[in-house]
Amino acid sequence: MTPIRAGVGAALLAVPVMLTVMWIKSADARLEEATATPTEQVAIASAADVGYCSPELKKILRRVLMSCGLMGGDAARGCQPVQAKNVATMSGNDFNALFTPMKERGGIIEFEKNKSELTPEAIALTNQVFSEQKGASWFFVVARASPEGSTEHNRELSKARAEAVMTQLRNQFKDPDLDKEVGMLWLGEEFAQLETTFCEWKRSSKGTCAPEHINRSAFIAWIDCQL
Amino acid sequence: MRPPTWLIVVLVGALIGIVFAGLSTYDFVQHLDRQVHSLHCSFIPGMGAGAGESGCQVAMMSTYSSVFRSRVWGGIPISLPAMAVFAFIAFYGLDLLLTRRTNDRRATWFLALACGLPAFASIAMLTISLAKLGTVCKLCVAIYVASAMVLTGAIIGWRKAVKLQAPEPPATNRFLGIMFGVGVAFVAVPILLYLALAPDHSKFLGTCDNLTKSDDPYGVMIHMDRNASANAVPAIEILDPLCPACKAFEDRLDSSGLGDRLDRKAILFPLDKECNWMISETTHPGACTVSEAVLCAGDRAPDVLKWAFEVQESVREETKKDPAAAGRMVKQRFPELASCIGSADARSKLNKSMRWAVNHNIRVLTPQLFVDNVKLCDEDVDLGLEYALSRIIDAHDRGVRLGPPPAEMPPPPAMPENQHGTTPPSPEKKKAKPAADEPKPLPPAPAPVDEPKPVTTPTETSDKPAPPPPPPEPLPPEEPAGSGGPP
Numbered sequence: 001m002t003p004i005r006a007g008v009g010a011a012l013l014a015v016p017v018m019l020t021v022m023w024i025k026s027a028d029a030r031l032e033e034a035t036a037t038p039t040e041q042v043a044i045a046s047a048a049d050v051g052y053c054s055p056e057l058k059k060i061l062r063r064v065l066m067s068c069g070l071m072g073g074d075a076a077r078g079c080q081p082v083q084a085k086n087v088a089t090m091s092g093n094d095f096n097a098l099f100t101p102m103k104e105r106g107g108i109i110e111f112e113k114n115k116s117e118l119t120p121e122a123i124a125l126t127n128q129v130f131s132e133q134k135g136a137s138w139f140f141v142v143a144r145a146s147p148e149g150s151t152e153h154n155r156e157l158s159k160a161r162a163e164a165v166m167t168q169l170r171n172q173f174k175d176p177d178l179d180k181e182v183g184m185l186w187l188g189e190e191f192a193q194l195e196t197t198f199c200e201w202k203r204s205s206k207g208t209c210a211p212e213h214i215n216r217s218a219f220i221a222w223i224d225c226q227l
Numbered sequence: 228m229r230p231p232t233w234l235i236v237v238l239v240g241a242l243i244g245i246v247f248a249g250l251s252t253y254d255f256v257q258h259l260d261r262q263v264h265s266l267h268c269s270f271i272p273g274m275g276a277g278a279g280e281s282g283c284q285v286a287m288m289s290t291y292s293s294v295f296r297s298r299v300w301g302g303i304p305i306s307l308p309a310m311a312v313f314a315f316i317a318f319y320g321l322d323l324l325l326t327r328r329t330n331d332r333r334a335t336w337f338l339a340l341a342c343g344l345p346a347f348a349s350i351a352m353l354t355i356s357l358a359k360l361g362t363v364c365k366l367c368v369a370i371y372v373a374s375a376m377v378l379t380g381a382i383i384g385w386r387k388a389v390k391l392q393a394p395e396p397p398a399t400n401r402f403l404g405i406m407f408g409v410g411v412a413f414v415a416v417p418i419l420l421y422l423a424l425a426p427d428h429s430k431f432l433g434t435c436d437n438l439t440k441s442d443d444p445y446g447v448m449i450h451m452d453r454n455a456s457a458n459a460v461p462a463i464e465i466l467d468p469l470c471p472a473c474k475a476f477e478d479r480l481d482s483s484g485l486g487d488r489l490d491r492k493a494i495l496f497p498l499d500k501e502c503n504w505m506i507s508e509t510t511h512p513g514a515c516t517v518s519e520a521v522l523c524a525g526d527r528a529p530d531v532l533k534w535a536f537e538v539q540e541s542v543r544e545e546t547k548k549d550p551a552a553a554g555r556m557v558k559q560r561f562p563e564l565a566s567c568i569g570s571a572d573a574r575s576k577l578n579k580s581m582r583w584a585v586n587h588n589i590r591v592l593t594p595q596l597f598v599d600n601v602k603l604c605d606e607d608v609d610l611g612l613e614y615a616l617s618r619i620i621d622a623h624d625r626g627v628r629l630g631p632p633p634a635e636m637p638p639p640p641a642m643p644e645n646q647h648g649t650t651p652p653s654p655e656k657k658k659a660k661p662a663a664d665e666p667k668p669l670p671p672a673p674a675p676v677d678e679p680k681p682v683t684t685p686t687e688t689s690d691k692p693a694p695p696p697p698p699p700e701p702l703p704p705e706e707p708a709g710s711g712g713p714p
Contacts (some may be wrong), residue, residue: 005322005324005326007322008318008322008325009318009322009409012314012315012317012318012321012413013314013318013412013413013416015245015249015310015314016249016307016310016311016314016413016416016417017417017420019252019253019310019418020252020256020307020417020420020421020424021420021424021538022423023252023253023256023257024256024259024420024421024424025424027258027259027260027426028259028260028424028426028597029255030260031259031261031426034260034261034262041590042590042592042605043505043590043591044437044588044589044590044593045496045505045581045584045585045587045588045590045591046505046585046588046593047585048504063387079498114303127571128571130571130575131570131571131572131574131575131578132574132578133501133578133582134504134578135504135505135581135585154533172571172572173571173575175445175575175579176445177444177582193686203405224504
């Protein structure tokens with residue numbers, strides 16, 4: 001009788017023992033195999049790089065950013081009209097066309113004639129557009145002046161408008177990346193005047209939108225391209 | 228030698244217990260390979276899957292499903308000793324039959340005593356399941372039934388033997404002592420073998436995407452442990468307030484007690500394409516709004532986060548129907564935040580939180596925990612939490628850094644022209660697809676019940692660990708949202 005009892009005991013003890021050993025060894029083998037096999041990686045967080053960021057656009061953006069003090073560590077921040085024209089190496093219309101895909105990511109901050117102070121509406125739109133950075137790496141401020149007045153005066157006026165926007169961003173957002181991501185161009189009246197098609201963009205003014213109005217402005221937009 | 232009915236009940240109950248405790252153990256042991264597996268979660272032995280619809284996932288992932296979790300990865304599933312106890316009961320029942328002791332009051336009393344063990348454990352586990360986990364797993368229920376059967380049969384047998392007053396001498400103390408020893412051996416041998424053979428997971432510690440720096444230039448980290456002790460280890464958690472995996476992870480961390488040894492700060496990473504350009508599908512509707520509320524709350528951020536974890540399921544559901552619902556709900560609960568939520572500052576801050584993730588090459592999934600810059604591997608956020616986290620913390624306390632030295636860590640993707648220098652290597656042009664909140668499918672738990680896993684994966688986890696706990700939730704990378712179409 002004793003051998004039978006021992007046999008029954010051994011058989012039943014073997015159930016948890018053998019199963020445990022077998023399952024653990026199997027898991028161990030799979031673990032070894034998995035360790036040796038590269039697994040599919042989860043995506044890594046990255047800045048945005050959308051469809052319109054063609055190689056050509058990136059080339060121009062890179063040139064503009066380099067020349068305007070954002071990349072390459074150059075001193076001066078901002079591009080003056082002549083520089084912008086040379087850097088872009090394209091007509092004003094073509095230059096403006098670069099920005100058309102960014103309609104939903106930008107806005108036009110309008111100024112009163114011969115002024116460079118932001119109105120409350122302009123401040124609100126500036127804040128709104130800038131706060132929608134999402135994955136964008138670069139923010140452009142392209143200021144202009146309408147053709148009234150002297151070229152030299154308009155150059156200075158557009159520069160003051162670009163700086164007014166920059167100052168607002170600096171004061172509002174305290175963003176440590178600001179100087180690395182905001183590119184400023186002031187074009188005066190000399191280059192790339194906006195056409196009325198830009199009236200369809202978000203504007204700080206709800207008034208009429210004649211060419212002279214929309215060019216008393218700072219065009220702002222996030223650019224969702226990686227360079 | 229025909230067995231009495233009560234003994235048949237005991238033997239059948241023991242057999243059922245062996246089968247279901249075995250399935251539960253199998254499901255648990257499978258996960259020692261650090262991979263995702265489906266679970267047996269049915270009253271029909273061998274039938275499986277459906278883990279997400281049952282409490283099996285929740286049960287298995289809970290801290291109650293195993294013991295010695297800090298000593299061995301995942302711990303020893305309590306279903307293993309359960310299986311051994313049922314095997315012993317089967318053996319002892321057959322032994323009573325073979326030695327004609329079915330009318331022996333002392334021998335049957337011992338059987339009743341032995342059967343009381345799984346019955347007592349079942350009552351405890353059922354109570355935990357209902358009170359702590361809020362769910363019950365089918366495998367566990369089958370084990371409870373088996374426990375009830377063996378105890379009922381054994382008590383009937385003992386009562387009959389007492390009434391019968393059989394003339395034969397009752398079992399001696401020596402016999403009962405030997406049987407007790409055999410019972411201990413039935414339980415101890417499998418456990419010792421488990422401890423000896425379980426794979427070594429310590430080699431994975433510190434090998435998963437550690438941080439090279441933990442600065443907070445944007446001031447967007449949320450201090451989660453306001454009362455952290457001076458000796459607490461600094462930690463950063465990437466989380467989404469509406470992510471079930473994050474909630475489940477929080478619960479696990481809480482029940483492990485290890486959270487008290489951490490000084491955690493959170494980086495918000497909502498898996499909601501409303502604000503997160505890195506995903507192509509919204510996994511957690513409303514997460515952007517709730518994240519803004521957390522960032523707006525300042526010192527009260529942990530309170531908002533706690534509320535979000537509590538109501539995350541309803542926020543997600545309501546926001547699915549009405550995109551403005553999340554805003555309404557959070558403003559109703561925290562009216563003082565109403566003017567901040569949706570403001571330019573709040574949006575910018577949330578955006579910077581995600582930019583932080585970009586700058587640190589963080590994977591698109593939640594939750595993720597970095598302890599003193601050492602990442603808790605995604606495979607360690609559930610079953611292996613106590614094992615891995617306690618070792619990482621201990622190493623920090625000893626001044627030992629796990630993983631490759633910082634210099635050997637992969638440098639951030641080279642982006643010569645990008646002064647941010649943060650853009651990820653970018654194999655991913657596509658947006659990440661939100662890895663659903665479902666935690667990786669986890670195996671059903673042994674008798675005890677527990678919760679789902681996050682997963683994160685990356686999965687990202689739910690209130691009631693109802694739906695399979697999302698393992699950290701991975702998301703497919705994507706292109707910037709709202710970038711406007713072609714002219």
